[in-house]
Amino acid sequence: MTTDTSVSPELLTTTAHKLNWLRAGVLGANDGIVSVAAVMVGVAGATTNTGTLILAGAAAVAGGAISMALGEYVSVSSSSDAQRAIIAKEHHELRTDPSGELEELAGIYRAKGLSHATAMAVAQELTAINALDAHLDAEHHLSEDEVVSPWHAALASFFAFLLGALLPFLVAVLVPYPAKVPVTFAAVSVALALTGFTGAKLGDANPVRAMVRVVVGGALALGATFLIGALLGTQVTG
Numbered sequence: 001m002t003t004d005t006s007v008s009p010e011l012l013t014t015t016a017h018k019l020n021w022l023r024a025g026v027l028g029a030n031d032g033i034v035s036v037a038a039v040m041v042g043v044a045g046a047t048t049n050t051g052t053l054i055l056a057g058a059a060a061v062a063g064g065a066i067s068m069a070l071g072e073y074v075s076v077s078s079s080s081d082a083q084r085a086i087i088a089k090e091h092h093e094l095r096t097d098p099s100g101e102l103e104e105l106a107g108i109y110r111a112k113g114l115s116h117a118t119a120m121a122v123a124q125e126l127t128a129i130n131a132l133d134a135h136l137d138a139e140h141h142l143s144e145d146e147v148v149s150p151w152h153a154a155l156a157s158f159f160a161f162l163l164g165a166l167l168p169f170l171v172a173v174l175v176p177y178p179a180k181v182p183v184t185f186a187a188v189s190v191a192l193a194l195t196g197f198t199g200a201k202l203g204d205a206n207p208v209r210a211m212v213r214v215v216v217g218g219a220l221a222l223g224a225t226f227l228i229g230a231l232l233g234t235q236v237t238g
Helices: 009-046 050-096 098-111 116-140 150-174 180-202 207-237
Strands: none
Touching: 009 050, 009 150, 009 180, 009 207, 050 098, 050 116, 050 150, 098 116, 150 180, 180 207
């Protein structure tokens, strides 16, 4: 008895979409952790006033989340517009020149090494099932289901950034001086290690290398902003 271990293209496409969303979420959270932590540590290096720290942190969280969402909306909108234009073009060509489109599809498969007869048979069978999907896949490696909503992308980016940003914000606000900065460094390092590990696993990359890369990068960013904050704070109060 044999077991059918084949996976449908639809399932592969759905899985790929989920992984892409997860990777985008991890990157958004990583941005939230680093950018807000840098602001919090920089301000903490300049002043011990908790009110100032909260105000700067809240502005960084809100501004960063909105900026991420806006950037993602603009980027995905441009990509979605281009994808919809391709789909509309294929719709028009299939409606106005179906025989030419059939020959074009067969030509694609002949270019991949199939004989003329086999390529035409494949093109005819795929056209009978779903002509639009066949052309989108063969010509553009695209599916109608792959057109992403810019609003969904913007909201996902907004909440991913917000989730990552809350950790350094809360740690920096709640931990008292003089432990505030070192504890924030430690918490951020652990969080970045987790996002680096998760991102690497989702992308089948080396997790240790990814963790070291994001932790070292985050530490450099926090160290630089702390030194800048301490320098500016000394000059202002001096």
